[in-house]
Amino acid sequence: MKKVEILTARAAADLIEDGDVLTVSSSSGLGCPDSVLQGIGERFRQTQSPRGLTSVHPIAAGDMYGIKGIDHLAQPGLLTRVVAGSYPSGPSSAEPPAIWSMIENEQVEAYNFPSGTLFQMHRAVAAHQPGVLTKVGEGTFIDPRDRGGRMNETTPADIVELHTVGSEEWLFFRSIVPDVAIIRATTADEYGNLTFEDEGSPLGALDLAYAAHNNGGLVIAQVKRVASGRSLDPQKVRVPGILVDAVVLDPDQMQTTGTRYDPAISGQLRRPLADLPPVAYSLEKVMARRAAQELAEGETVNLGFGVSALVPHVLNEEGHGTAVSWVLEQGAVGGVPLLDFAFGCSQNPDAIMQSADQFTLLQGAGFSHTLLSFLEIDARGNVNVHHLPRRRHVTAGVGGFADITAAAPEIVFVGSFTAGRRQIEVGADGLGIVEDGPHTKLVPEVAAVTFNGQLALRRGQRVIYVTERCVMELRPEGITVTEIAPGVDLDRDVLARSAFPLLVSDDLRLMDTVLFRDGAMGLTLPRHPAHERLVRRAGAADGSPR
Structure with a gap:
């Protein structure tokens, strides 16, 4: 087995050729191979090469808080096309990331496709399959009968x-074959075997590496440290050295945005749940509490960013910190x-899976x-979570x-009823809407x-749909x-603040x-029906009546 080359980020950038397709493993700041991307950007500024690259990102690379990620590549002439599950996002008051400026100024072809589908695409590419056949994205902006995932008019529908x-x-997503995979791990040995012990997740590193390697491409791995050859525990090697062509050493790489290293994130330490700070008393906490009432003990529940991210912390405060098994993409x-x-x-x-396996x-x-x-x-129950005209960089995609x-059996959307400056008082007797937000989020058409x-x-x-002032349900006859x-007040604060007619149960x-x-609300959680079935079966096994 050949020893792998250990290069500087700038030297690794010299491996990239004009017109290459790059695929990058990252999730905003988590696992971002920022040094390698910076090296590519520096090479282009120095030499005007490589040119005409395509960059593929199943989840965003970089953020607006210090890890530039894709913005290192966002230079006219360097980047021709980008295909991403998400993009760097942040506050509307901040300067937009360079990639967003390129998209809005029609300087780059840009697609926004589902992250899980992009991970599956890499597995298809690795197996030399033509693409991914899926129901994901049907009837949305991803559907070719709508925008086909295109983010500007320069982008072809292809x-x-x-x-x-x-x-x-x-929907059929045609395979995109990468020439170079850029991934990140914690440790590489001299033969390129990679372990991820300090990472919050391996993300898609293995699948991206397979996709490039199996098609004659290169795999570049950024790591925190290098170990002697064959000294790593083979059970902990997530990407074998046979796939890795070059290693870039960055001893200062961040675990994720704002976190240099927290062993409780990487599963190397179990910290008492009591150490988690309580959620501040607010309108957002009210909504998170109401969403928590939808759950049951023993359930497996997925969680997205935003107000809903408070729900696990509400459960923890109520003594149910481990009652629900959370799964993150x-x-x-x-x-x-x-x-x-x-x-x-x-x-x-309890476990840290590859993103592609989690999406399965x-x-x-x-x-x-x-x-x-x-x-x-909107009136048809449609939801927009990815697109704000004139403030697109506020959203990730x-x-x-x-x-x-x-395919989710039950979906709970959580958010405020209106947007903009408002004064809504929350107290033991409920809500007092002193000044409502000027913009309703319930619109005739998203x-x-x-x-x-x-x-x-x-x-x-x-x-x-859980909001601070009401709960709504999507029914065949309407919301x-x-x-x-x-x-x-139902009429003034709910019905009149919707831009389409709401029904009332x-x-x-x-x-x-x-x-x-x-203070604590004394939340109780019912048992999930599957848990009840197990209890009954166990009772039958020991002779107890079902």
Whole structure:
């Protein structure tokens, strides 16, 4: 077995040729091979080469908080096409990332496709298959009958197609073959074997490496340290050295944004859950508490970014920190998902899977609920989570949202009813809307469809929308208000603040007043039906009545 070359980031950049297709393993700041990407950007500024690159990112590379990621490549002439599950995002007041400026100024062809589908595409490429046939993205902006995932007018509609198999319509994503895979790990030995002991997740490193290697391409791995040859535990090697062509050493690489290293994220330490700080008393906490009431002990639940990310912390405060098994698209299973810059990681995870394997669970509906955010909801139950005209860089894109919602049995969207400057008081008696937000999030038609409400009804999925002032459910007859917060006027604060007619349930009830009180709410969780079946079976096995 040949020893692998250990290069500087700038020297590794010299391996890239004009017109190459790069694929990059990252999730914002998590696992981002930032030094290698910086080396490519530096080479281009010095030499005007490589030119005309295509860059593929199943999840975003970099963020707006210090890890540049794809922005190292976002130079006219260097980057011709980008295909990504998500893009760097951040506050609307900040300067947009360079990649967003290129997209908006029609300087680069840009696609936004579901993250899970992009991971599956790499597996298809590695096996020399033509692409991925899937239901993910059907009826949304990803569908070729809509935008086909295109992010500007420069971008051609030439990757996703509509196919009929038997009597069913499917989306077909044509394979994109990478010339170079850029991945990241913690340790490489002299032969290129890679371990990920300090990482929050291996993400898609193995699948990206297979895709490049099996098609005659190169694999470049950025690592924190180098070990002597064959000294690594083979059970812990996630990417074998036979796939790796070059290693770039960066001893200062961040574990994720704002975190140099936390062993509780990488599963090397179990920290007491009591160490997690309580969630501040706020409108967001009220919504998270109401969403928590949808869950049951023993469930497997997916979680998205935004207000819903508070739900695990609400459960932890209520003494149910381990009652639900959380699954994140980045790979963490179990534990308590973390907030802010560390979102995508969990404290005390039970397992850390590859992202592609996690998406097999998610696309196949191997979980009970998903808790997600929304930007807009329309009269047909459609949700927009990825597109804000004139403020596009505030959002990350579709990410795993479409993969998750395509088959999730129950979907809980969580967010505020209105947007903009507002004054809403929350207290033990409920809500007091002193000054409402100027913009309603309930619009006649969403700016772009990330989730198709009518398809969800046909699939038999249960969909509810939890806001601070009411709870709504998607029903065949329309979106229906089922609960209202105490202190809220139904006509003035709910029906009149929607830009389309809402229905009202015949058994409209008040949201539980305990949601609005500071301090513990005394939450109890029912047992998940599958858990009850196991209890009955165990009773039958020992002679007890079922």
